Amino acid sequence: MDDIIIQTKDLCHLYPNGDGELIRALDKVSVTIRRGEFVAIIGTNGSGKSTLAKHFNALLLPSAGQCLVDGLPVSDTGDMWAIRQKVGMVFQNPDNQIVAAVVEEDVAFGPENLGVPPLEIRRRVDDALAAVDMTDYRLHAPHLLSGGQKQRIAIAGVLAIRPDCLVLDEPTAMLDPLGREEVLSTVSRLNKEQGMTVVYITHFMEEAVFADRVLVMDKGRIIREGTPKEIFSCVEEIAALGLEAPLAAEVAWHLRNRGLDLPADIITDEELALALCQSN
Amino acid sequence: MSIKLEAVSYTYMPGTPYEKRAISDISLEIEKGEFVAIIGHTGSGKSTLVQHLNGLLHPTSGRVLVDDIDLAAKTPEAKKIARSVGMVFQYPEHQLFAETIYEDVAFGPRNLKLDEAEVRQRVELAMEFVGLDYGKFAHRSPFHLSGGQMRRVAIAGVIAMQPDYLVLDEPSAGLDPAARNAIFAEIVQLYRTRGITVILVTHNMEEAARLADRMLVMAKGEVRMDGKPKEVFRADRELLHAAGVDVPRMVELVDALRLKGIDIPEDTVSVDSLVREILARQRRENAC
Ligand SMILES: Nc1ncnc2c1ncn2[C@@H]1O[C@H](COP(=O)(O)OP(=O)(O)OP(=O)(O)O)[C@@H](O)[C@H]1O
Ligand SMILES: Nc1ncnc2c1ncn2[C@@H]1O[C@H](COP(=O)(O)OP(=O)(O)O)[C@@H](O)[C@H]1O
Ligand SMILES: [Mg+2]
Numbered sequence: 001m002d003d004i005i006i007q008t009k010d011l012c013h014l015y016p017n018g019d020g021e022l023i024r025a026l027d028k029v030s031v032t033i034r035r036g037e038f039v040a041i042i043g044t045n046g047s048g049k050s051t052l053a054k055h056f057n058a059l060l061l062p063s064a065g066q067c068l069v070d071g072l073p074v075s076d077t078g079d080m081w082a083i084r085q086k087v088g089m090v091f092q093n094p095d096n097q098i099v100a101a102v103v104e105e106d107v108a109f110g111p112e113n114l115g116v117p118p119l120e121i122r123r124r125v126d127d128a129l130a131a132v133d134m135t136d137y138r139l140h141a142p143h144l145l146s147g148g149q150k151q152r153i154a155i156a157g158v159l160a161i162r163p164d165c166l167v168l169d170e171p172t173a174m175l176d177p178l179g180r181e182e183v184l185s186t187v188s189r190l191n192k193e194q195g196m197t198v199v200y201i202t203h204f205m206e207e208a209v210f211a212d213r214v215l216v217m218d219k220g221r222i223i224r225e226g227t228p229k230e231i232f233s234c235v236e237e238i239a240a241l242g243l244e245a246p247l248a249a250e251v252a253w254h255l256r257n258r259g260l261d262l263p264a265d266i267i268t269d270e271e272l273a274l275a276l277c278q279s280n
Numbered sequence: 281m282s283i284k285l286e287a288v289s290y291t292y293m294p295g296t297p298y299e300k301r302a303i304s305d306i307s308l309e310i311e312k313g314e315f316v317a318i319i320g321h322t323g324s325g326k327s328t329l330v331q332h333l334n335g336l337l338h339p340t341s342g343r344v345l346v347d348d349i350d351l352a353a354k355t356p357e358a359k360k361i362a363r364s365v366g367m368v369f370q371y372p373e374h375q376l377f378a379e380t381i382y383e384d385v386a387f388g389p390r391n392l393k394l395d396e397a398e399v400r401q402r403v404e405l406a407m408e409f410v411g412l413d414y415g416k417f418a419h420r421s422p423f424h425l426s427g428g429q430m431r432r433v434a435i436a437g438v439i440a441m442q443p444d445y446l447v448l449d450e451p452s453a454g455l456d457p458a459a460r461n462a463i464f465a466e467i468v469q470l471y472r473t474r475g476i477t478v479i480l481v482t483h484n485m486e487e488a489a490r491l492a493d494r495m496l497v498m499a500k501g502e503v504r505m506d507g508k509p510k511e512v513f514r515a516d517r518e519l520l521h522a523a524g525v526d527v528p529r530m531v532e533l534v535d536a537l538r539l540k541g542i543d544i545p546e547d548t549v550s551v552d553s554l555v556r557e558i559l560a561r562q563r564r565e566n567a568c
């Protein structure tokens with residue numbers, strides 16, 4: 001039981017849409033996130049990914065069903081602040097997440113708000129900046145950094161709260177390829193080396209390949225879950241859902257259809273190259 | 281008929297400690313009917329450059345001419361011509377403002393003094409263009425939407441203006457793969473049938489390589505390369521890398537295969553042709 005960090009049971013969320021009607025954004029979602037896991041969430045626009053993620057740190061409350069964070073229920077009577085200390089969020093737009101004029105002040109903002117003593121703040125800020133490899137920039141002005149660097153500062157700001165779990169909602173959507181690479185490798189390293197639990201929402205399927213497990217959402221439900229290989233080797237099904245398999249998986253799928261004898265679970269360029277070398 | 285930049289430079293907050301020269305001495309001409317992609321690092325000046333194309337920013341020095349009219353002239357002609365340039369901003373949620381999605385998308389066409397029947401028709405078409413169901417979404421608030429849905433509303437608002445020049449600043453950020461493909465297919469369709477000019481700022485190299493017939497690579501406020509996508513991507517990798525430009529996924533895959541000795545032509549660009557090449561090679565190998 002202890003290795004579960006987040007668990008939802010029949011979680012529903014209804015939004016009022018302004019003209020008296022309700023929009024069912026989550027429809028009985030039951031999902032379990034274990035400590036140390038790297039879980040990617042994919043799905044079309046409006047499928048409910050952000051709505052689900054916002055329950056994980058009590059930015060939204062369940063309309064029905066349950067969401068437990070480290071055993072604590074997300075509800076209006078629950079301990080919202082305890083939950084927000086356990087689960088930190090990073091969003092899409094790097095510019096909207098900057099609060100201070102100097103990088104290290106920005107990172108210190110979270111622990112300061114929690115009333116952490118100054119010496120401890122110093123240590124946390126140093127650790128957090130080191131963890132995202134931005135120590136050299138601690139005295140820089142955040143608004144002058146690149147998009148990828150800004151997102152790493154945002155991640156550091158969350159790490160300084162010492163959360164158990166990092167939830168990132170399309171953290172690379174606004175970045176150039178280099179920035180995307182910086183953010184993904186930072187997150188991946190935090191997961192591998194520090195055992196940080198990661199929930200990672202993305203429209204870049206090639207990023208989801210790095211997760212341990214992929215959840216596919218559609219119309220407010222989780223309709224598939226599995227390893228990246230399990231999910232992305234079903235090329236047709238993924239396409240039917242309005243998503244896209246990684247390029248190597250797509251090419252391998254076409255080749256298999258044309259009679260080439262290739263393993264069914266190819267999803268990276270290297271795997272495809274290797275399989276083609278071996279097939280003759 | 282063209283957009284012409286003459287030695288355009290722009291400095292943010294001149295004369296303050298925050299003074300920042302964002303683009304320097306850019307001269308170029310975009311002919312009517314071109315499809316131009318602009319790529320480059322964050323901070324290379326792409327957004328600053330395109331905001332000059334509809335007069336949102338005026339050059340600190342130099343001139344921007346649209347159909348030979350200087351956008352900085354404070355004349356009715358300059359205002360009118362600026363309106364022929366439709367612009368989807370990088371952060372489109374900032375572009376939304378009305379009570380309903382219908383009102384938001386209708387704002388532009390109404391400004392063109394069209395009658396309400398025509399306005400409605402344009403709104404319907406524009407919503408279809410971005411894949412938002414009219415019946416389901418028209419009367420919802422644009423603020424109560426998912427990120428990708430908001431972006432679609434912002435794009436629809438510009439499409440409804442039926443601009444001659446369409447400028448899109450990273451329009452696919454946050455769109456799901458199906459929406460991205462569908463919206464780009466629609467843009468290409470517009471481009472082909474109505475002969476509009478498209479200027480697309482993108483980090484998505486697939487998009488740039490596949491759609492554009494000309495590509496500008498920006499770095500440090502300057503245009504460093506200007507050519508056909510194929511030429512640009514096969515140009516000096518070092519230079520591309522320094523400009524923060526990734527080669528398209530397809531080029532990467534082809535490189536990875538060639539590295540393992542699977543010899544397929546370096547200039548294979550589509551999935552279909554790659555599959556054909558691999559099968560042909562496999563047959564050759566089996567024959568000997
Ligand atoms: N503030 C809100 N008020 C009302 N409805 C909302 C609100 N936010 C989202 N919705 C609706 O809830 C559903 C799920 O939205 P959500 O933001 O969770 O989607 P998403 O999967 O994150 O999409 P995207 O990929 O576009 O970010 C959609 O139908 C959306 O229109
Ligand atoms: N509103 C602004 N105020 C001050 N500096 C800005 C502003 N907008 C952009 N800049 C600066 O101008 C340069 C070019 O930015 P931008 O045009 O946004 O590049 P891109 O779109 O290629 O990412 C960057 O150094 C950026 O920090
Ligand atoms: Mg979302």
Ligand SMILES: [Mg+2]
Nearest residue numbers: 326327328370
């Ligand atoms: Mg920009």
